[in-house]
Amino acid sequence: RDQVQVAGSSTVLPYASIVAEAFGENFDFPTPVVESGGSSAGLKRFCQGVGTEHTDVANASRKIREKEIKACAENGVTEIIEVRIGYDGIVFASQYEGPAYNAFTQSDIFNALAPKVMVDGKLVDNPHKKWSDFNSDLPSEDILAFIPGTKHGTREVFEEKVVAAGCEATGAMEAMIAGGMSEDDAEDACLAVMSDGRAVDIDGDYTETLASIDANANGIGVFGLAFYENNTDKLKVATMAGVEPTTETISTGEYPVSRPLFFYVKKAHIGVIPGLKEYAEFFVADEIAGPDGPLAEYGLVSDPALVETQDAIADEKIMGGDS
Amino acid sequence: MTDASLPNGGAKSRHGSLTSVDARTKKRNTAEKRFRAYGVVAIATGILFLMVLLYAIITSGAGAFQQTFIKVPVYLDPAKLDKKGERNIDDIKKVSTFGYNPLIQNAVLKAVEDAGIETPLKKSKDMKALISASAAAQVRSSVIENPALIGQTVDFKFLASSRVDGYLKDRVKREDLARDKNIDAEHLDIVDGLMEAGVLKKTFNPAFIFGADASESRAEQAGIGVSMIGSFFMMLVVLFLALPIGVAASIYLEEFAPKNRWTDLIEVNISNLAAVPSIVFGILGLAVFIQFIHLPQSAPLVGGLVLTLMTLPTIIISTRASLKSVPPSIRDAALGVGASKMQSVFHHVLPLAAPGILTGTIIGLAQALGETAPLLLIGMVGYIASNAPDGIASGLLDPNSAMPAQIYEWAKRADPAYYERAWGGIIILLIFLVTMNTLAVFLRRRFERRW
Amino acid sequence: MYDAPNTLGDTVDQTETKISARNVQVFYGDNHAIKDVNVDIENKSVTAFIGPSGCGKSTFLRCINRMNDTIDICRVEGDILLDGEDICDKKVDPVQLRAKVGMVFQKPNPFPKSIYDNVAYGPRIHGLAKNKADLDEIVEKSLRRGAIWNEVKDRLHAPGTGLSGGQQQRLCIARAIATEPEVLLMDEPCSALDPIATAQVEELIDELRHQYALVIVTHSMQQAARVSQKTAFFHLGNLVEYGDTSQIFTNPKDERTESYITGRIG
């Protein structure tokens, strides 16, 4: 095998494909093959062993987990280089011509979608039917949200950074604990989303969310920033807690909903698979992953700590080790 | 002996004139007409759905076959491209595509100025939005191929960026531009001007049919050709493995295998394999072909093998059904003149079962041609921008994608230009399918007969 | 015991015409199988079609209940009148026609169903039985008349295709008479039967004759002589001679007929 083999997250895939293409154009190495298939599947193949029949790089839209590292090690994949390439902003958008969903807070989303909410200081079964039922600034439209399905890592971010935050902000969490729940249970309960059809899980991709929004004027959808930026003719974005999602607000951390993107390199393959190290270095080079590079242009929120990452790759620094 | 009593007159009264239809016959005839009408309705419904789908596909995808190009002369500045001036290929190679961008942007700006277009965009960097990011690579590779070009002004035909292309195809509207950070209204003024000047043209784009995939940011460059070759090789593998293996297995099970619990089990098991979700075949393929047999990843050969396993049940089920429907008297006739069982099967039964076998093949291959999920696990879905393979071996073993996978990828990508390409890809996939089917349908017609 | 031709049973006096064919031509593709045949078949009598193999007897027989419609390459011209009505008329429903004009085929073709269902099939579709008991009775009666009841009464629910050749033939006869047609066309109904069974079927034919018109194709001159009142002799697609059976067998007008019945042409 003489090309680098990459597999994993479909969120990272667009960026990886841009890099792979440029890599193929500028180096004599063959263009790497970048497969999609999901973070989990990518890491699983990555961890299946060392050797040419296994992939060299795994893209992931989340950090590798402890259990996975352990599984990797059991198969002999002990040295892994972790590379954070930047952040994915997660935005709330709706039909451009649709109702005026211009500004949300975490509490709004919680009030709209959680099964139990605070009404007049009491924890009750969610009585809200329309957005305006709890926030008069929002349009008087039936609540309908297209949220990522449970397969997506975005769902986790959505639950923790939006729903749970709203839970806390509205005081629902306190009320739950006061109602006799343990703190852990209350935290879990805070993540719940109603399943009566107002929150529609989308297991597919953002295109599917977009199609759903197209078919439902009153719906709001959860998108990646890059996807939104490419479809501004159809979508309008809402601010979250008063902050407009842009690459700048996300990279400064002002905008609250985002997640880091990673790729993992199998160190044992460096020096065996031609071009592997060069690819990894190229990926995080300033020209590519910097704030003016093509990745940022496409919608990646570039990592302020990019230099550290570049150094780490140059040194082939592995996770949890110091070699 | 025989019952001597005659039927008592009932028979006569039952039959009237032939032209006057009695009530019961009327009822039966309406039932008949109704039955026949169901058939017509069923076929009409099927074809109506087909037409609706085809209409949707063609209207959404036709645009993908045209592309906007910009023709500009580019000055290949030696000061930028070969600082040492030695025309040493290694030095030239050191200049990356990023180094070529300014040259191209300058050239476009010059073309804009030459065309006499009034625009507030004066900087060459502003021209970036007009042309495809592929331009730099295009220039770089022609320079590397022929370093002598350095220092000359060479005419290039660049792809316009997907937004410009979208503007010409009415996908990008001026009203929406305020929010689009990729392109501004002023750019569109330039586009209008360049079009008038004949520098910018929308023409048929063979690269869509023959080209390779491109990255997310270059929708205008992407083509389905290479993945079509991937599909082609996979279909070859499927056809040359699934058809013979499927037919052979069916012949064994239907004609030779002893009829006992074991073969019952196998029979049920085969029907059951048809119900195994295709992605599970992907899991199997990854484990067996890649991790156990060490075949290369992302290879059409592996894809073909996985799809073969997936298609086998379809072919086996249809073949067995048609073998079963050959009347036993034909077999007896052959055995009676001293043909062996094998000969009777191959000479008589198989030709009579051929239409059903071919139908199974048509449907099985159609399914295989359109399948994505198992390819996800053996690495054929994603960004696989290989070049067209240069032989059968490399066609089978080099990384490649497949048409449905390519379409599926495109449909997910953010740039709306990809959406159009996805439908365009579907058109090509269907043409591919129809070509494949035509052959089989033609063969099937030759074998059809009633006895 | 099978000696010179003689006519068994009483003669039927009425000579009402049941079926009359006028200038019937049949083509299989280019093959001109029936050439300009004119014939009047009488009601309440048995007409025998004789002639060498391949001369067109079955083809003509199949015209009478329009079974040739089912053969794509087959084209029928001319008129065939049943009770004065043209059966080829567009208004005529072939289904009704076939209910009136039953047929026993040359090759026995039992349905792949039980023996019972084979016989019950016709009565069921024509609604001849009011209830199960009625149907059972019809089935039993038909099988008895078809001279096969004794052989199958213990296996009525075994498949009809598992019978011997002659049994299948009788089953098909039973099946045909179960629908009580007015005209019964029988294409070599006794070809696979032993003499006794043949005699039983002939008895059935003679019995049916009192009510219906029957046309039988046979290769046995004796049989024709025994059971039929009229005989038609076909040769190479032509109806060579048609007349009273006794006349045909004792005093044929055409020399081809004579040659055939004396065994000189085939």
Add this chain to the structure above:
Amino acid sequence: MYDAPNTLGDTVDQTETKISARNVQVFYGDNHAIKDVNVDIENKSVTAFIGPSGCGKSTFLRCINRMNDTIDICRVEGDILLDGEDICDKKVDPVQLRAKVGMVFQKPNPFPKSIYDNVAYGPRIHGLAKNKADLDEIVEKSLRRGAIWNEVKDRLHAPGTGLSGGQQQRLCIARAIATEPEVLLMDEPCSALDPIATAQVEELIDELRHQYALVIVTHSMQQAARVSQKTAFFHLGNLVEYGDTSQIFTNPKDERTESYITGRIG
């Protein structure tokens, strides 16, 4: 013209046994179709099987070339020796057996191929023709012997399934003799044939007898008397009587035989 039984042709002097069946039993599922049959069939002679419809003639005939193997529910017990070798032996290749023991089935079953290919099939798979011309010759000769050449010579490439019933029957006879078997089993070969064609086929049988062993099933006592040297009478699955044809027809030992040939039991 069809008068009392008499044996046509010269008698053959050798009485070598070609086939001998010992305690043959056949079951179709629970149906005991052949009961303990013992019989010796002589070489270079014609043996006729007679008996009422459904008595097991076809079944027994099919045992001789193991065609019953193809019926799932059919079970054969006992020994059948061909030239002293047990044909049911595991070592015996049924294919070779069937090439030696040809068969004409009761229901004509031409292949859905051209008439030519129907006949040429056997010679082709047995390598009987060196070249095309040879094959043409074999086909023509077989069709001539099958008394059908004149009717089909202009349409050799038309499908065999488009023939009339009697023509199909003769085609199947031609197909069977084209492979030149040593033993020929014919299940009612003349059932759909007119007297002339029947006479031609009988002539063929008589001709073949000088070289081969033939077994024919027939319902025509006259035919049995005309062509066969030995006759076996089956009844309800039993071989009731077996002996010289002349003896069986003139002086039957068993009263069932007598009843049958005089037309009393069926």
Add this chain to the structure above:
Amino acid sequence: MSVFWLCMIVLAICVVGFLFGRTRALSSAAGEARQLHSLPNYYGWNVAMKVVVPAFGLMAVWLIAQPIVLESRVAGMIPQSEIKEGSSVGLVMAEVRRAASGLENAVASGALEAGLARDPEADPAMISERLKEAGQVVTAEITQTILQAAQAFSAMSATANWVMTVLVIAIALGAAAMAVRQSDKEYKARNAVEQGILALLIAAASVAILTTIGIVLSLIFNTAEFFRLYPALDFFTLLEWAPSFSGRGGTSQLGILPLLWGTLYISFIALLVAVPLGLFAAIYLSEYATPRVRGIAKPLLEILAGIPTIVYGLFALLTIGPMLVSVFGQDGLGWMSGGRAVMTAGIAMGIMLIPFVSSLSDDIINAVPQAMRDGSYGLGATQSETIKQVILPAALPGIVGAILLAASRAIGETMIVVMGAGAAARLSLNPFEAMTTVTAKIVSQLTGDSDFASPEALVAFALGISLFVITLGLNVFALYIVRKYREQYE
């Protein structure tokens, strides 16, 4: 000698053997083919078969075994110290192989002298430099051990190749000679060849069995792992499907029942659309339509099976869904709240499945002998009565097969479900509600973001096995039905 040429030589021996076998058999019968036991060509094929099978068999075994044996021997030469931390013998061996092939290629292209390439004392740095110049891919500096290993590897594989070539050719020739000697007029060549073909047929049939074994094996270990992490009882009895992310602890509810219900419901609706439409279409095509209409309509319908499912998914989402909502939604009957519903997906899937039923059934119906139809028409049955009562029962096994195939496809479909019916699992009787299927969840859990060692991801395998067992049950039932009602014509 390359494998390709070796194959060619074997094939050549095969052809020659074929001719010899044939000729010898013929001459043993003095040129009279009829004296032979089998047709002359069978003698030829007999020889060909007897050459190909052992020769290629040996070659295959050798080619599989050689690298294993050689690598284990070469691997023995590599000291443990040479294998870096985190690397493996496999990776080092990959380097050895690459170096070996680099050396060979370089020698072949003349960039390196053969003597130098074989010199174990050669300077590895120099060698790698030369190799790079020769355009060979070398990734790391070649160390002395690797170079020596590579040289040994080259040498050994050259010898091994040579031995294999000789052995294979010898076996081919020997087998050919033996088989040709066998070719006597008494020899049962046809039986031998047919035995060979039968073996091939059996091998083909066992592919299906091996596939099953493979599927079960590839699912079973992960399933076991899943049941270690998650109680089986919950999996089979919980009425809820709500996976959460394992990062947060075990609050996932992974009950298969709602998914199973969705699967059956959606498939049922799909079949409700596809079976009547497909069956009536098949009946019309085979019994009523003119050959012209049939010749056009049948292939047209078959295109439906080849349209990518993503198109059906979009069609469901954008056309069928809104259409249903306008009738059954809030503005209409009020049964439907969103476009995504069991109905939506079921209808789209049904359309896709029409040709599965129509085309296969059409062929089977067409194969029912005309005599059956004649028998029925002769009794005065109408065409529809004939079809319903004679033809369909006779064609039953094939039609059930076709329907099963359609059902299987419905069960295995994902894209249409995800886009048409949604991703949320629900247990409800209302066909206008969103539900999802087992297959859709297998795909999404397998391609999702959750930790691959977590029950949320592993559940995909358990779902796969459960579905396998359940469909097996359905198939057994179908077989039973077919056996019971089958009517076998002659």
